[in-house]
Amino acid sequence: MPLAVEMLNISKYFPSSGVQANRRVNFAVEKAEVHALVGENGAGKTTLMNILYGLLHHDEGEIRVNGRPVSIHHPNDAIRLGLGMVHQHFKLVPSFTVAQNILLGMEPSRFGLLRTGMENEMVRQLAEDFGLRVNPGDRVRDLPVGMQQRVEILKTLQRDAQILLLDEPTAVLTPQEVHELFEIIRGLAARGRTVVLITHKLPEVMAVADRVTVMRRGEVVGTLPLAQTSIPELAKMMVGREVLFTVEKKPASPGPAALEVDDLIVAGVGGAPAVMGVSLEVRTGEILGIAGVNGNGQTELVEAITGLRPVEGGQVRLLGRDISHWPVNERRAQGVAHIPEDRLGMGLNVATTLDENVVVSRYRLPEFSRWGILLLDAIRRLAARIVELFAVASARPGEGIATLSGGNLQKVVLGRELAGDPRLIVANQPTRGLDVGSIEFVHKTLVEARDKGAAILLVSVELEEIQALSDRILVMYRGQIAGELSEAEATEEKLGVLMAGGQLESK
């Protein structure tokens, strides 16, 4: 039986950024298997898949689909060959129904008139064939993310995709949704479809894949059947060295309180209160972790502390001073650093240069401007220092940052926020979407900052991260603190109970 996909000696060079994204890559996928393509951010996985899907064109090499050499210049060619791709960011029309999205561009019609009555029935049939539960009449904008992804998958199946390429499909899902997605993937493989899963999360690979190909720096390190490998081995192949899965840290030696929050009330997006009477304290030299399911007021809490969202009631104090109503720049001047959840929208301006990105929180300091004139040389030196200290690969002072990988972008944010030795670091989901090596780096950096005497408020939905880093842990549930646990007491079970709104039995 011919292979579903064969990519032979594929090379791709990006002249604009000077990156050799793929170097003589060989990649083969068997029919009806689930094949994981893993590697760190920037290893070239997405480039390889974009070449296969016709979004990019390779410089050299050959592609075969079902044993026949093909040339794919456009996604339409790929679709004709039975390929389907689900991107990390969905490409759905929010105001359309599920059925309208799935049938977009191939609506049933007669005499040039749409037959809208048929749409829902067609989609229901399709979903049934593949065992995917969807309601064809729902509007996409009302659906949770996991459901939207299902719509994307059905869209490719409607176009008769035999080979599905899923780019980081779990990045946006809750654990429950991830579980459901894996069932769908297994179901597709059982029905003879081939699935290529691009990811950097190794536990997921172990859970769902048949075989795995590891990429590093544009090259394939190896392809292995799942039965013959393990998470530590794959991690080592990905990163090129042993990876520590635990963070080394000494016990905290907390000093006086740096941040005190008293009975804080903050409004959410719709105006309804999202934070309702939260009180907490972060001392210098300690990491306070805030666990909780996404959307329980964590972001609003962070934004109220950093000055991006007005405080409706209660108080925020920094080193004893009431900063509740201070503007952002004054808080920053007093040593508040903020690693935001939304890296690309808030943490960085990807349309401009590295220099202008790293100077945003301090361009008014005499070091970087005088009489309102920017001191470009000093700013360039700051950028160079951050690139060096934080090992931001392929970033160059004076040039744009749009082509940097996620991990490197986060290093730019970290470098900027930590460069001034801040007193308080508010980190919201600091490792979201990062690969193993980058996560390790972020964790190490935060612990170092703590040991230098910074107070750190860490908000994360990843329980492992909270447990690995925090000295004390608070759980947020529906805008309130559901409970506090010390590092020693915090087991996954206890945290889970509090996160779901339950009560711990009194000791």
Add this chain to the structure above:
Amino acid sequence: MSDRLKVQLTEALLIPVLAVLSGLALASIFVLLTDVPPLRAYVELYKGGFSCAELTRCNLFQSLQLATPLLLTGLSAVVAFRSGMFNIGQEGQFLIGATMAAWLGFAIHLPPVIHPAFVIAASMLAAGIYGWIPGVLKVRLGVNEVITTIIMNNIANLFMTYIVNFPLRADTGTTAHSPLIDETARLPVFFQGSKWGVGFILALLAALLVYLYLWRSTPGYEQRMAGQAPLFARYGGIRSDSAAIRGMFISGALAGMAGAIEILGVHRRLLQGFSTGLGFDGLLVAILGRAHPLGVVLVAILFAGVRLGAQIGLQTSVHIPRELGGGIIALIILFVAAENFYRGWINRVKEGVKRLAARKA
């Protein structure tokens, strides 16, 4: 120079040139309808807009004079764009500046040099405030600046018409106009016979200042960040609101400067129906100039030259209606808007060259 920069630079230069050539090529179809060979028409167009027979009868100088207000209204639009505001109010701000200049030009008496300097400053202040109003309305009350600036264009136009017909009306001629401004208030011209003068130098100076402001100063940095990535700016501690308002004030002031220079350097008095859509041309100049001061300078001169060339080259020499000039400009705009079309071509050519080189090697 890095590869990246080289790519950007070639694109920045190549695309406008290709757009101009394509615009001219397509316009030749219309020229052919008039029985004049297109090449001859374009030679006449060029001569009419950019040639220089002698210093006192020089078309190029006249083009530069016509480019002056375009340059300034273009800069005005650039400053607003770069702070994330869509100021369509150049027309109105231009008229406010012109009205102010026409009034102060005869109503107060000051020594030379000081007089025009004072008048230009006052006009810029008045027009700046006129631009500041929609800025404040947008930031404080969330009123869309596109709508307010358009409405304020009409208000300014009617206000100017009233002023020139009643309070400042000089005599009872057929077209209402205000008294001539003082000799002392005039901006000197370089050569007798054209009105190309100091105003053009002031406009170039303004372009340089706008560049330095936007890319070398802290308030300019604030404005660009707030315009490009509002959330990022707020997160970094930039007060986007005041940056936007400041952007609108400066934008208005630049349009007002254009108005003042038109009065002090060219018309010397306010006339009924004085502006001919200069404000709107400024928007186009800014877009074609890729919202960059240098681009604005080049495009403003190109615009003025093509327009003048169409008038005295095409219409006078070969009897093609001068409206064709507007047509050519419109086609060039269309082709610039289709820049991705060229980018595809450029890349394909590059790939071809690379493959050829690889085959040889």
